[in-house]
Amino acid sequence: MPLLTGRERVIAALNHSKPDRTPRDLWALPFIMLARKTELDKVLKTYPPDIGRPELSPGSDDGELLRLSNPGHYTDEWGSIWQIAEPGVVGEVKLPVLSDWSKLDIFSPPWNLVRGRDLTHVNRICDTSDRFMLSSVSARPFERLQFLRGTENVFIDLAEGTNEIRTLNAMVHDFYREDVTGWSKSNVDGVLLMDDWGTNRSLLINPEMWRSIFKPLYKDYCSIIHEAGKYVFFHSDGNIEAIFGDLIEVGVDAINSQLFCMDIERLGRKYKGKVTFWGEIDRQHILPFGNPEDVRMAVHRVRQALDDGNGGIIAQCEWGKDNSQANIEAVFKSWL
Numbered sequence: 001m002p003l004l005t006g007r008e009r010v011i012a013a014l015n016h017s018k019p020d021r022t023p024r025d026l027w028a029l030p031f032i033m034l035a036r037k038t039e040l041d042k043v044l045k046t047y048p049p050d051i052g053r054p055e056l057s058p059g060s061d062d063g064e065l066l067r068l069s070n071p072g073h074y075t076d077e078w079g080s081i082w083q084i085a086e087p088g089v090v091g092e093v094k095l096p097v098l099s100d101w102s103k104l105d106i107f108s109p110p111w112n113l114v115r116g117r118d119l120t121h122v123n124r125i126c127d128t129s130d131r132f133m134l135s136s137v138s139a140r141p142f143e144r145l146q147f148l149r150g151t152e153n154v155f156i157d158l159a160e161g162t163n164e165i166r167t168l169n170a171m172v173h174d175f176y177r178e179d180v181t182g183w184s185k186s187n188v189d190g191v192l193l194m195d196d197w198g199t200n201r202s203l204l205i206n207p208e209m210w211r212s213i214f215k216p217l218y219k220d221y222c223s224i225i226h227e228a229g230k231y232v233f234f235h236s237d238g239n240i241e242a243i244f245g246d247l248i249e250v251g252v253d254a255i256n257s258q259l260f261c262m263d264i265e266r267l268g269r270k271y272k273g274k275v276t277f278w279g280e281i282d283r284q285h286i287l288p289f290g291n292p293e294d295v296r297m298a299v300h301r302v303r304q305a306l307d308d309g310n311g312g313i314i315a316q317c318e319w320g321k322d323n324s325q326a327n328i329e330a331v332f333k334s335w336l
Contacts, residue, residue, distance in 0.1 A: 002020075004051070005021060005051030005131070005240065006023065006048075006049070006051065006130055006301060007050075007129075007131055007132045007133075008133035009023045009050050010023045010314065011132065011231075012311055013309070013311040013312060013314055014231055014253050014254060014276050015311065016150050016273060016276075016310045017310065018311060019260055021335075021336065022314065022315045023050040023051065023132070023314045023315065024048070024049050024314075024315050024316075024332055025049055025050065025051040025278070025279065025314055025316040026043065026044070026047070026316070026317065026319060026328070026332075027317070027318040028040050029088070029089075029318065029321065030065055030088045030089070031087070031089075031320075032089075032319050032320075032321070034065060034068070034069055035088060036325075039325045042325070043319075043325065044330055046329065047329070047332040047333075048333075049131070050131055050132060050314075051131060051133075051134055051314075052125075052129050053134050053136065054122040054125035054129075054188065054329050055121065055122070056117070056118075056119070056122060056136065067084075068084060068088055068089070068090065068091075069087050069088065070084070070087065071086060071316065072084055072095070076147070077110040077113055077174040078109065078110055078147065080096050080097045081093070081094055081095035088321070089321065093147050093150070095150055095282060096146075096149050096153070097148055098148045098168065099149065099150055099153065101164045104164055104167065104168065106172065107168075109171060109174075109175040114175065114178045114179045114182055119182065119183075119186040119297050122186050122188065123186055126186070126189070127187055131191065132153040132189045133188045133189050134188060134189065134190045134191075134233060135186070135188045135191045135192050136183075137177035137192050138176065138179045138180045138183050138191055139177075139180055139193045139217070139218075139221050140193070140194050140195050141169065141178060141193075141217050142154075142184070142196075142197065142214060143175060143196060144172050145165070145169060148168065149165075151194065151317060155171030155204075157189075158205060158209065158213070169213070173217050176221065177220065177221070180225060181224055181301050183225075183230075184224055184225050184228035184230055188230065190230055190231040190232065190233045191221075191225045191230050191231075191233070193221055193232065193233070193235075193252075194235040194236065195232045195236055195275045196237040196238060197210070197236045197237075197238060197240050197243065198236060198237060198238020198258070198261065199238050200238065200239060200261050201239055201261075202239055203239070203240065203242050203243065204332075207243060211246060215243075215250060217248055218247070218250050219251065222252060225251075226251055232246055232252045232254070233252075233254045234252040234254070234255050234256065235255075235257075235278075236255075236256070237258055238257075238258060238261055239258070239262050240257055240262075241262045241266075242311070244257075244267065245270070245271070248271060248275045252275065253276060254276040254277075254278040254314065255275055255277065256278040256280060257277075257282060258278070258280065258282075258283075258284075259277070259302060260281075260282035260284070260285070260298075261284075264301060264302060267305070268306045270303035272305075272312065273310070275312070276311070276313060277302075277312065277313045277314070278313075278316050279313045279314060279315065279317055279318075280317055280318060281295065281298050281317045281331050282298055283317070283318045286298050286318060286327075287317065287318075287319075287320065287323045287327050287328070287331075288322040292327060292329075292330035295327050295330035295334060298331055299315075299330075300334070
C-alpha cells in the first residue's frame with residue numbers, strides 16, 4: 001500500500017477503511033510549548049502528527065501563550081475574570097460575569113468573535129497542508145455556562161430548572177450555532193466540540209438530564225457540520241461511558257475521552273466499528289508516573305480492545321507538564 005498523506009490517513013481511520021498506519025495526534029499543553037520546546041520539536045520531527053490546527057490569524061497562538069506565561073488575572077471575551085496561578089497552565093474562572101442573575105437582562109455574547117470572522121488565513125493553511133485540519137474548539141455549552149455562572153451555581157440552576165438558566169443556555173447555544181456554522185463553511189476537514197462531562201467515576205449530572213438538556217444541542221451542531229461535509233470531533237474528560245452511545249447517535253465521528261477512567265474492553269465490545277476512538281493514553285498515572293514499558297503495555301491494551309485493523313482509532317496522547325519525553329516517544333513508537 002502506498003503511503004497516505006495525513007489527511008488521507010485520518011479520513012481512512014474515520015471511515016474504517018484500513019489506513020496504512022494508525023494516525024498520530026499529539027496535544028502539547030502550553031507549559032510544554034513554553035518551557036520544553038526543544039523536546040517538543042524533537043518528538044514532532046521523529047513522529048510527525050497527521051492532524052493539524054490552523055491559526056485564525058498569524059501569531060494568534062503566540063498571543064495565547066504569552067497570556068499563559070505570566071501568573072495573574074485576565075478578563076475573557078465574555079466578561080468573566082480568570083486567574084492563572086502557574087505559568088503555562090490554563091487557569092480557572094474566579095469571578096463569573098453572571099454570578100448575579102440581575103445582569104442577565106443586559107448580557108450579550110461576544111458576537112464579534114463569530115460574525116464577520118475572517119477565515120482567509122485558515123483556508124490558506126488548510127489548502128497548503130496535507131494534514132487533516134481540525135478547527136479550534138467551537139461549541140462547549142456546558143463549560144461556557146460554568147464560566148459565566150460559576151460551576152456550583154450551574155449545578156443548582158440545572159437542578160432547579162430555573163427560567164434564567166434556560167434563557168442563558170439558549171443564548172449560548174445560538175452563539176455556538178453561529179460559531180459551528182462559520183467553521184463548517186471554512187476549509188477545515190473537521191470541527192471540534194468539547195465539554196468536560198465526567199468525574200473519574202461517573203457523569204457530572206444525571207444522564208437523563210444530560211439527554212434532555214444537552215444532547216439536542218450536540219445533535220444540532222453535528223447536523224450543521226455534516227451538512228457541510230465535515231467530520232465531528234468531540235473531547236470530554238472523565239468517565240463518560242453513560243453517554244458514549246448518545247454521542248455516537250447524534251453524529252460524533254471521533255471521540256477523545258479518558259479511556260482509563262472507564263472499562264476500555266467494554267467500550268470496545270459495544271462501540272468498536274461505530275466510532276473512531278481518538279486516543280488517549282492514561283495521563284493521570286501512566287504518562288506522568290510510569291516508564292516507557294508501562295506506556296507500551298497501555299498502548300497494547302488500547303489496541304487490543306479498540307483496534308480491529310480497519311481503522312476507527314487515532315494514536316493520540318496529551319503531553320502534560322510532568323510527562324517525560326521518553327514516555328511520549330514511547331506512545332508513538334508503540335503504535336508503530
